[in-house]
Amino acid sequence: MEHQVAAIYRAHSRRVLATLIRLLGDFDLAEEALHDAFAAAAVQWPRQGVPANPRAWLISAGRFKAIDRLRRRARSDAAMSELAREIEAEGNGTGMDEDHDIEDDRLRLIFTCCHPALTPDAQVALTLRELCGLATEEIARTFLTGAPTVAQRIVRAKAKIRDARMPYEVPSLDELPGRLETVLHVIYLVFNEGYAASSGTSVTRGDLSAEAIRLARLLVELQPEPEAIGLLALLLLHESRRAARSSHDGDLILLADQDRSLWNRAQIVEGAALVEQALRSRRFGSYTLQAAIAAVHAEAADAAATDWRQIVGLYDALLRIEPSPVVALNRAAAVAMRDGPAAGLALIDAILRGGELADYQPAHAARAELCRRLGRNVEARAAYERALALTQQEPERRFLLRRMAELPADAGHPGGAVVI
Amino acid sequence: MKYLCLIYFEETAMDALSENDRQTLVREANAYEAELKASGQMISSSPLQRVATATTIRVRNGKLSTTDGPFAETKEQLGGFILIEAKDLNEAIRIAANSPLARYCSIEVRPLPLPKPGEALRCS
Numbered sequence: 001m002e003h004q005v006a007a008i009y010r011a012h013s014r015r016v017l018a019t020l021i022r023l024l025g026d027f028d029l030a031e032e033a034l035h036d037a038f039a040a041a042a043v044q045w046p047r048q049g050v051p052a053n054p055r056a057w058l059i060s061a062g063r064f065k066a067i068d069r070l071r072r073r074a075r076s077d078a079a080m081s082e083l084a085r086e087i088e089a090e091g092n093g094t095g096m097d098e099d100h101d102i103e104d105d106r107l108r109l110i111f112t113c114c115h116p117a118l119t120p121d122a123q124v125a126l127t128l129r130e131l132c133g134l135a136t137e138e139i140a141r142t143f144l145t146g147a148p149t150v151a152q153r154i155v156r157a158k159a160k161i162r163d164a165r166m167p168y169e170v171p172s173l174d175e176l177p178g179r180l181e182t183v184l185h186v187i188y189l190v191f192n193e194g195y196a197a198s199s200g201t202s203v204t205r206g207d208l209s210a211e212a213i214r215l216a217r218l219l220v221e222l223q224p225e226p227e228a229i230g231l232l233a234l235l236l237l238h239e240s241r242r243a244a245r246s247s248h249d250g251d252l253i254l255l256a257d258q259d260r261s262l263w264n265r266a267q268i269v270e271g272a273a274l275v276e277q278a279l280r281s282r283r284f285g286s287y288t289l290q291a292a293i294a295a296v297h298a299e300a301a302d303a304a305a306t307d308w309r310q311i312v313g314l315y316d317a318l319l320r321i322e323p324s325p326v327v328a329l330n331r332a333a334a335v336a337m338r339d340g341p342a343a344g345l346a347l348i349d350a351i352l353r354g355g356e357l358a359d360y361q362p363a364h365a366a367r368a369e370l371c372r373r374l375g376r377n378v379e380a381r382a383a384y385e386r387a388l389a390l391t392q393q394e395p396e397r398r399f400l401l402r403r404m405a406e407l408p409a410d411a412g413h414p415g416g417a418v419v420i
Numbered sequence: 421m422k423y424l425c426l427i428y429f430e431e432t433a434m435d436a437l438s439e440n441d442r443q444t445l446v447r448e449a450n451a452y453e454a455e456l457k458a459s460g461q462m463i464s465s466s467p468l469q470r471v472a473t474a475t476t477i478r479v480r481n482g483k484l485s486t487t488d489g490p491f492a493e494t495k496e497q498l499g500g501f502i503l504i505e506a507k508d509l510n511e512a513i514r515i516a517a518n519s520p521l522a523r524y525c526s527i528e529v530r531p532l533p534l535p536k537p538g539e540a541l542r543c544s
Binding site for chain 1: 421507508509510511513514531534
């Protein structure tokens with residue numbers, strides 16, 4: 001039975017929480033109520049059996065427990081008793097058990113956690129805490145910060161939601177595109193943090209990527225907008241390469257050198273189908289285009305068979321939607337594959353002259369690769385060293401050192417200092 | 421719930437507007453404020469004189485200090501305010517964003533104290 005309650009907790013706790021926040025109008029009160037409801041279930045269910053609709057039981061129990069708590073607090077704060085009365089009155093009228101309303105509650109929770117009036121850090125922390133149910137310590141561990149920092153972010157975010165009176169609602173249709181963008185960005189940040197840890201010794205932190213995919217699935221299920229579908233596709237296609245991305249020693253392996261038999265076929269098939277679906281809508285954006293690029297890679301039998309013409313075309317489209325130097329850099333790398341390293345290098349040098357990517361490690365790593373392929377070894381070494389100076393991640397550092405060591409010896413110079 | 425919308429802009433950028441653009445902006449802003457007044461969402465509003473007219477005072481240890489200009493030197497200056505009544509932050513953001521001033525200015529949306537505790541986050 002204990003086992004059964006734990007399974008129900010995993011399956012329902014986030015849904016129950018989302019609805020309790022609506023009914024109680026307060027995150028902290030709802031969390032306490034959720035805890036109380038499951039504590040009550042752990043006592044009652046073994047004696048009386050699991051109710052037919054455990055979710056409705058938990059929501060109802062949580063609501064009554066919260067009213068009790070408010071009444072107890074009312075002894076010191078009169079406003080609490082009025083609040084308890086209001087919650088009681090509201091709950092009796094509305095259809096609390098309607099599944100439709102309860103599904104909407106999860107969307108309300110997503111849009112509230114990812115409200116653009118919160119900082120991106122707070123959006124991510126709140127999303128992982130409230131929607132994924134991660135403990136503060138777990139969030140702190142995955143982001144390599146202290147638990148007090150994360151706790152403070154969450155407390156501040158909840159205080160702003162309460163004090164500025166952020167409503168618990170799904171945005172109206174005319175506001176949806178802008179608000180959805182923030183939600184997609186939060187999910188993307190969570191995934192990226194799991195996919196390429198920005199610092200530290202491990203290349204991937206799978207748990208966060210799995211949470212991001214779960215969130216993207218939930219969003220697609222609740223609000224199947226083309227870009228949400230595109231984002232889910234992108235995450236699945238990236239995730240499909242996880243096993244091939246690093247060696248047993250934790251070393252980074254480039255796309256071209258990966259063992260494609262290690263790619264997850266089921267994720268590729270699902271991702272590619274979602275890309276098609278998003279593209280057909282003709283209302284797609286940058287996530288869908290990035291997913292389409294990932295799908296072209298995923299569908300090539302080996303690196304040599306990659307359709308670079310199509311990839312450059314997709315980057316052209318992406319650059320029109322999102323004219324950023326990072327997109328231009330990726331396009332330049334694709335052009336290098338289609339037209340040769342000299343053509344790619346000319347584009348990268350032009351981008352670097354723009355100045356915005358002067359301290360962007362991948363730009364220098366890409367320049368180094370192309371110089372190496374052109375036999376311009378002195379320039380290649382200088383670019384590798386520039387990239388090395390900009391990297392904080394251990395596997396990336398080892399990768400660059402390995403590449404640099406592979407350069408012909410005549411390009412070396414004593415002391416390692418770059419003098420060009 | 422009341423929100424104070426603080427309107428910030430660069431005075432020099434505002435000065436650079438053509439006479440035609442300025443008149444259009446003033447006309448549109450007045451029309452929008454009239455609209456808010458009619459819907460009962462406007463409590464009070466006013467433009468402010470140039471920041472050059474500002475004086476900051478503080479009293480420390482019983483001693484008054486008076487200095488020229490605003491408390492903080494920033495690129496944008498406080499140029500006006502609108503005090504509005506909105507049911508929640510999203511409505512306040514909507515009201516501020518629909519103002520013609522939002523195209524030229526930054527608008528800080530600040531809630532006044534809650535009428536009573538536990539009033540936040542009611543479902544709408």
